[in-house]
Amino acid sequence: MLRVKVAKEIREKEQLGDELKTLRSKVKELEKSLSGLKDEHARLAENEEKFRTLIENSTDLKYRCDLKGRISYLSKAWEDALGYKSTEMIGSKFSDFQSPESIKFDADEFLKELIDKKISSYEAAYISKSGNIIHLRFNVMLYRSHTGSERGIMGTAYDITGLKCIEDQLKQSQKMEAVGRLAGGIAHDFNNLLTAIIGYSEMLMMNNLLPENAFQSADEINKAAHRAAALTQQLLAYSRKQVSRPRAFNLNKLVNNLDMLLRRVIGENIEFFTVLEIDVGLVIADPGQIEHVIMNLAANARDSMPNGGALTFETRNVNLDEEDCEKYPEVTPGPYVRLTVKDTGHGMDKETARHIMDPIFSIMDPIFSIKEGGRRTGLGLATAYGIVKQNNGQLRVTSEVHQGTAIEIYLPRAEEKIEKKETPQRKLETEGGNETVLVVEDESAVRIMVGTLLKGFGYSVIEAKDGNEALEFCRQNKEMMIHLLITDIIMPDVSGFDLVKRVIKTHPGTKVLYISGYSEEEISNKGTLGKKVPFLKKPFTPTVLARKVRGVLDRD
Numbered sequence: 232m233l234r235v236k237v238a239k240e241i242r243e244k245e246q247l248g249d250e251l252k253t254l255r256s257k258v259k260e261l262e263k264s265l266s267g268l269k270d271e272h273a274r275l276a277e278n279e280e281k282f283r284t285l286i287e288n289s290t291d292l293k294y295r296c297d298l299k300g301r302i303s304y305l306s307k308a309w310e311d312a313l314g315y316k317s318t319e320m321i322g323s324k325f326s327d328f329q330s331p332e333s334i335k336f337d338a339d340e341f342l343k344e345l346i347d348k349k350i351s352s353y354e355a356a357y358i359s360k361s362g363n364i365i366h367l368r369f370n371v372m373l374y375r376s377h378t379g380s381e382r383g384i385m386g387t388a389y390d391i392t393g394l395k396c397i398e399d400q401l402k403q404s405q406k407m408e409a410v411g412r413l414a415g416g417i418a419h420d421f422n423n424l425l426t427a428i429i430g431y432s433e434m435l436m437m438n439n440l441l442p443e444n445a446f447q448s449a450d451e452i453n454k455a456a457h458r459a460a461a462l463t464q465q466l467l468a469y470s471r472k473q474v475s476r477p478r479a480f481n482l483n484k485l486v487n488n489l490d491m492l493l494r495r496v497i498g499e500n501i502e503f504f505t506v507l508e509i510d511v512g513l514v515i516a517d518p519g520q521i522e523h524v525i526m527n528l529a530a531n532a533r534d535s536m537p538n539g540g541a542l543t544f545e546t547r548n549v550n551l552d553e554e555d556c557e558k559y560p561e562v563t564p565g566p567y568v569r570l571t572v573k574d575t576g577h578g579m580d581k582e583t584a585r586h587i588m589d590p591i592f593s594i595m596d597p598i599f600s601i602k603e604g605g606r607r608t609g610l611g612l613a614t615a616y617g618i619v620k621q622n623n624g625q626l627r628v629t630s631e632v633h634q635g636t637a638i639e640i641y642l643p644r645a646e647e648k649i650e651k652k653e654t655p656q657r658k659l660e661t662e663g664g665n666e667t668v669l670v671v672e673d674e675s676a677v678r679i680m681v682g683t684l685l686k687g688f689g690y691s692v693i694e695a696k697d698g699n700e701a702l703e704f705c706r707q708n709k710e711m712m713i714h715l716l717i718t719d720i721i722m723p724d725v726s727g728f729d730l731v732k733r734v735i736k737t738h739p740g741t742k743v744l745y746i747s748g749y750s751e752e753e754i755s756n757k758g759t760l761g762k763k764v765p766f767l768k769k770p771f772t773p774t775v776l777a778r779k780v781r782g783v784l785d786r787d
Contacts, residue, residue: 292367292388295374298342300324303383312367312390314360330356330364345373345384354391366395393557415749418463422748425463425770427676428456433773434684460770464523477622479513479645482521482546482568489525493542496529500539507546513645514568516622521642524615528572528638531612535576535636545571548644562625566644573637579630612638663688663777666714666784670694671701671730672746673722677769681717684773685780698725705737713741715784720747744783746771 293306301324305317313320313328320328326336333356344350354368370386432453435441441449486505494503514521525544532542549569556562612628615638619626623643630636668690672678675696682692693713695701702725705713716734720727731743748769765783767776 292390293385294325294388295383295385296325297383300326300341300384304385312359312388313357313365325355325357328357330358332356342384345371364392365390366392397557419748421459421463422769423674423677425456425460426748427674427680429453429460429770430677430680430684430773430776432456434680434687437773456770463770476517476519477515478518479515480518481511482514482570482642483507483511485518485522486525486544486546486570489522492526493529496526497533497542501533501536502539502541504541504543505545506543508548510548511546512548512566512568514642515645516624516642520618520622524618524640525570525572527615528612532572532574532576532636535574535578540575540635542575543571543573545569545573547571549641551641562641567624567641568644570640570642571637572640573635575635578632578634578636579628580632615640662781663690664781664784665689665691667691667693667712668715668717668780669701669704669713669734669741671696671698671716671718671722671727673697673719677719681776684776688777688780690780697722698727698730701725701730702733705734709737711738713738715742715744715780717744717746717780720745721749742783742786744779 289306290308290311291306292308292312293304294302294309295304296302302321305320307317309320310316315328336353341350350371352368352370354366357365357367359365367388368391369388371384372386374382374385376382432449435449436446436453486507490503490505497503529542536542547569549567550565551562551567552564556564612626616626619640619642625641627639627641628636629639663685668685670678670681670685670692672681672694673696678694678696682694685692693704695704698718701716701718713734716731718727718730722730725733727745727747734741742765744765744767746767746769765779765786767779771779
């Protein structure tokens with residue numbers, strides 16, 4: 232029995248030893264697994280830290296919300312974008328920070344569309360802590376639990392404020408181009424009417440037998456017509472279809488030459504200062520048009536300071552690089568001269584400043600179309616904008632309520648070191664003749680006025696209402712000497728260019744004088760008007776027409 236008992240104890244000890252070995256082996260395996268888990272945990276923690284560092288230092292706007300739209304996480308970039316610390320936004324909804332004009336989404340409807348995959352992105356405008364409008368584009372997606380149920384919304388937002396600014400500028404440019412076409416057409420029709428009004432009024436004033444009271448009436452009609460002609464020039468300037476004659480000139484000299492006139496325009500209760508860079512470069516532009524812009528801006532500044540203030544003109548050489556030109560899509564990098572016109576007037580809020588160059592806004596808003604005392608400013612800054620754009624420049628407005636307005640005009644800087652001077656033209660005496668002149672004009676009032684005037688100067692005049700009638704006359708009178716053909720350029724059926732080509736074939740030696748109410752830019756779309764081709768822009772006075780006719784006839 233004892234031997235059996237001892238043997239049993241030995242077997243049990245051996246069994247315990249085996250189990251102990253197995254246990255020790257498993258402990259080692261567990262220790263090894265635990266070490267692996269620790270290493271894996273360390274790797275995961277390291278990766279998480281790398282990911283968090285990457286997210287927190289990214290310029291992308293990462294976010295996470297619950298299913299009700301409440302913000303639960305924001306990356307650090309949000310603070311730079313909106314100015315709020317994450318602690319100020321977490322727990323709120325993005326809609327709490329939206330601009331009032333921005334469309335707000337119903338949370339339940341938005342979630343439904345997101346689940347149905349009807350929406351993956353959206354845009355909205357937000358108000359930053361500093362009060363600026365920030366446009367954001369959101370990419371959105373659902374994130375789910377391990378069981379597959381929706382837990383919340385996450386994604387990335389992008390600041391598209393700069394893109395929106397460019398889009399607004401493009402829309403504004405397209406709008407101004409459309410209204411510009413309308414303005415150009417209106418100006419053309421006005422020019423035809425004004426040619427007749429100016430012509431007939433001056434013809435009346437040439438009559439020595441006209442009673443004094445009738446002479447005064449004709450003079451008033453003539454003055455009013457010339458004022459109307461100046462208005463059409465504003466329309467053409469706005470539409471960027473006014474004939475531009477760019478040359479190199481010194482902007483400082485232009486401002487200094489206008490000094491006395493500017494002081495008269497703004498009045499004695501407004502102080503006038505000039506800060507002109509001594510070595511300012513020459514600019515390439517039409518000096519007459521830029522003078523018009525300066526006077527327009529001075530008048531606007533005066534009207535914004537009814538109780539007095541200060542008006543300052545500054546010039547400076549600047550170089551616009553690629554980054555600068557991102558603000559102005561139509562401007563190329565390079566050297567410019569900047570003219571800044573600053574006033575201390577009532578200023579404008581941001582919304583008004585955004586629309587101030589909108590032609591429809593300028594016309595319809597009484598603040599800018601009719602100033603104090605009933606004085607009208609026409610198209611205001613829209614006119615200045617059109618002129619500056621026509622001269623390959625850019626106009627920028629910055630303003631604050633009660634702080635005044637600053638208008639910056641950028642004009643291309645010239646490479647020429649010497650300012651080109653205009654060659655004075657020899658003045659022609661107004662005298663008539665006995666030559667035969669064919670007048671072709673589809674506007675009857677202009678045609679009759681021109682014919683009457685030339686007959687009064689002794690010319691033999693044939694009138695035709697259009698190109699077809701003129702060609703028929705030439706066909707029936709092949710032997711007649713036609714010394715001069717005066718023709719409108721843009722007419723129905725047969726244009727002035729086509730008419731000239733066909734008349735020259737039947738009547739070689741006939742000289743030509745083109746007239747038109749359209750600008751040279753528009754005329755170039757209908758044909759070629761060479762630099763040496765005689766051209767007279769409507770409206771014109773009888774004296775100017777008579778001198779032009781005599782000059783063309785006397786030309787070799």
